[in-house]
Amino acid sequence: MATDKSNIQLVVNGILNENPIFRLVLSMCPAVGISTTMMNGLMLGVAVLFVQVFSSVTISIFKNVIHPRIRIPTYTLAIATWVTVIDLVLAAYMPEAYAKMGIFVKLIVAFAIITMRLEMFACKESVNASFWDGIGMGLGFMAGMMAIGFLRELLGLGTLMGYDILGFKPLLFFVLPCAGFFVVGLMMAFFNYIEIAYKKAKRA
């Protein structure tokens, strides 16, 4: 049962309709934990994008030889392998960014979004479609993380990507860890509001 969506549709789907953070409500831990700056969001987004794309493609390639009874362990193994790879690479080549993200890079292995995409998409679809779906999901995650990071960095530190924008620090609260909950909650409500308004407008 191949998907009838084009590559672009798959990517857009991942970013908007099935955004992992705001729509599927998966992988919330990093969204709250390390979204204090846009840079952090971008970095972890890149790591997740890498893991998602590579494990999607891997599973899609081997989908016919994976025994159905050991499906989940195989997925886990594939994800863990690619997480190890990105972990080693980041530790070697970008030690500073790696230190900022701390334990969260390794925790990608337990992100529900990746396993879910493998189970729902990659194990049924072609390599090409899985690749684009992986890109979409990864970009969707990255976009979500960066959106939260944008708000928190701008409101908390008055900077964006490390550059001083406002010149002062409006509300320290937003970079404090507990603010992550409020920002994510309010952003979700905001998207719900848009959706409801959109539906109303459509009906009218």
Next chain:
Amino acid sequence: MRSNESVEKIMWTVVACLVPPLVLSVFIFGIQTLIITAISVISCVAMEAISQKLLGRKVTIKDGSAVITGMLIAFIIPPGVPYLLPVLGAVMAIYIGKHLLGGIGYNIFNPALLARAFLLATFPVAMTSAWLPPLQDSSIFHYMGTSIDAVSAATPLAVLKEQGLAAFTESFGAAPNIYTTFFLGWRPGSIGETSGLLIILGGLYLIYRGYITWHIPASMLGTIALLTWAFGGETTFSGDPLLAVLSGGALLGAFFMATDYVSCPTNKKSQLIYGIGIGALTVLIRLKGGYPEGVCYAILLMNPVSSVLDSWFKPKRFAPPAPPKGGGK
């Protein structure tokens, strides 16, 4: 809640009980306490109206509940803070703490305390250093227009925590004298928490009218006194229980915040446990924690426990049929 009188009347009585400490605070710290309280009350009432309009509910600012929240926010912040703080506190307390959760009667945490925790996290400097020494002979306009850094004083609990008992006695007077000073309220501290006498009088009046019961204040203050006596001194059983009750926000918290109808348990037995929990957490944070005062966080931490307590001690005859066991979901 149990009384037959209208909610509105109860609320305005509580407001009336909060007025004497406010008036006294003007004479202790100067006129700006009145300004901060006014800003706080006005922004809370305005926020209440705005939230109710935004969420399409009936505007009920006349019932006085927002006025109480506003007064309490002002009462638990230092007297020298910038005027912006109570406004932000009002947004947190009324919009996020109360109306998003369903409005009056549905808030889980005490809105005023939530505002204080939020302000303390956001403005750690102002909230921990804007304490003022009590006015002695100067006029109530003494602190207007002066830079706060120049006059700030440490609160008794902060001195006790960071510098020890010797420095404490030195800065606040010798033993017999100190109790009267603290009882009357002539000490640095938050705007409305300093005068033990007026707060106790107000609280006792509320108990006399049956608006609150004695269970929470008694068990909370008792626990604070007992635990401070046991662990608060250099050696075991040498702490000063009376001072522990009189300092910080213990009395204000016990009579006016821990007893908040919505966020405290309804059952007598659970109220006693609730009070003991608050007292124990207060002493834990005061003695071992990162903050000199723990009443605010102790009440916040016990707020969500209140519904758990109520469900544990539910009177049998009101118990709904047990949910079907097994299956998990």
Next chain:
Amino acid sequence: MKNIMTRHFLTLLLLFVLPGLAQGQELVMDKGFGADNEIIVTFSQAVDQDEAANTANYTVYEEPDPDIRLQVKEVILASDQKSASLLFSEPLNTTQTHVVTIANLVAPQSQTTFSVAKSYLGYLLGILVSAMLINNFVFTKYLGLCVFFGTSKRKDTAKGMGITFTIVIVVSAIMSWFFYQFILKPFDLNFLQIVIFIGLVSLTVQAVDTVLRKVNPALFNSFGVFLVLVIANCVIIAVPLILADNEYNFFETFMLSLGAGGGFLLALYLMSSVRERMDLANIPPTFKGVPIAFIVAGQFALAFLGFSGLQIF
């Protein structure tokens, strides 16, 4: 390998058996930190007044720095000559073990050496309380949120999930510790951490599943559904990673995992009772469901800030 095992066994013995036996025979009966620049020693017999008060007889150092002697300013002997208070010219760093040697105390040319440290049991309890409250994994470390929001709708579900999770995390963390200590570290296979730990977690879940199904089917019926969810909880993989990072020993590992599980159970239970109450409330439609759960979790996190900086032991 065997050495390490024996050492752990001995520590266990020391912890629980020896304190009772050792007393009465040793000269030093009790010792501990007093005020911030004080060590208090209690002797089993009266000691010589002059020798005990002579600061030159004392050598004190922190265990990792044996060459740096700490200056004893004054020794105050109690009137019964059985307990002494050593005052130092500078505050002591009580996180370190201090080694004290007293010369000439019982007889000329004799030496009495003992070490003073904060109680190890207290330290272990500290790890437990820290993982449970001060650094609660949900409210201050922001881990395990997917499962947290997913299973905190009903109290029964929350209890089931919390208990299952605690059992699995304790078992898997202990297994991970053994693997890390005896396989990954000696053979330089640290880069396999992620694969091995996640594998061990799946294995534990499978094992608990099988055992529970056979031994107690009723319990399995109520907890079985949560077992799959446990794997998707990042706390369960974070704990082994943390203990590998910090080189925790066996007891510390046990306490950390117990604290993590207990903290998760606590957070889940409180959240679920709050959410059950919120069912009755009139929540704005845009906030219904997950957004309001986030807002409430944020309020919990604000309240949990009260624990920050707490040092109990």
Next chain:
Amino acid sequence: MKDIITIIIRLTLSCILAGIVMGTTLIFTSNAKKHNEHANEQKTMFGLLGYTKDNPAPESSAIHEAYRYVVTKDEALSVGYLVPLADKGFTFITIDLDGNFLAANPVDISQALVIEEKERNKVIGAALGDDTSLRYADKTIIVTDNGQRIAYLLPGAFPGFKTFISMMLALDPSFAILGLEIMEHEEDPGLGGEIEQDYFKNQFKGKSFAALKKLEVVKTPIPTDFLKALEAKKSGMSEADVAAIKEQYMDKDIYALTGATISTVAVTNGAKAIVKKFAYRISILDNVLKEQQIAVPF
């Protein structure tokens, strides 16, 4: 049964595949990691000494490392230093707890391998014999210019508000602080996390050993002119002004970070303890080197 066999075969195969992928990555990255870590450390070191890309360290300067160990032999403790010799090679000097020289054992290790703890432990163990046990304590980096000491670099770690704070201190030969860099910490962002900001770190710059010993933390806010001087990079203050203002505050205590007194005190006391211990140790080591006429390049 057949099912189980295929499952086992396939699982084994996938494990082998995964192993190959991870192993290859490890081989490719491990060297780069080591190199980057080393380069990072070097960059921090030079940064602390005031050398940048445009202002590189002079050719005549050199970096020497001395590694300190705690040695246990027959239940007696002593301190050991692995130091380079002026004419090639290394020697391991053991000194008893009172600062008296015990022994100097030549150690056979190359300059490239000495930075790896495992290699070091192996060769020192071989040189001392089986009946001693070793514990690596810390290292000191000594920077020389034409054979004259110009700075010491001391890495150290101590407990902060949340977890350990690790930092590197640069001292001049009279133990005055040249600079301080926070390497790792997990303090709260916006509060204790501010310890990594220039305005905090620069407060320590230029404090003499005598001033450092008495250094306290005060809870008043930083005066604005001092803050500007501390953040000279940001505020663009002229160097002369900066020097004048800094001179004015030279004997002052450390101003606590707002809302993070505990972190501030931790860093201040940590720096104090590191420098005090080091000053004591280096004087003993120097004495022993002089007495025994061991020629070292620093």
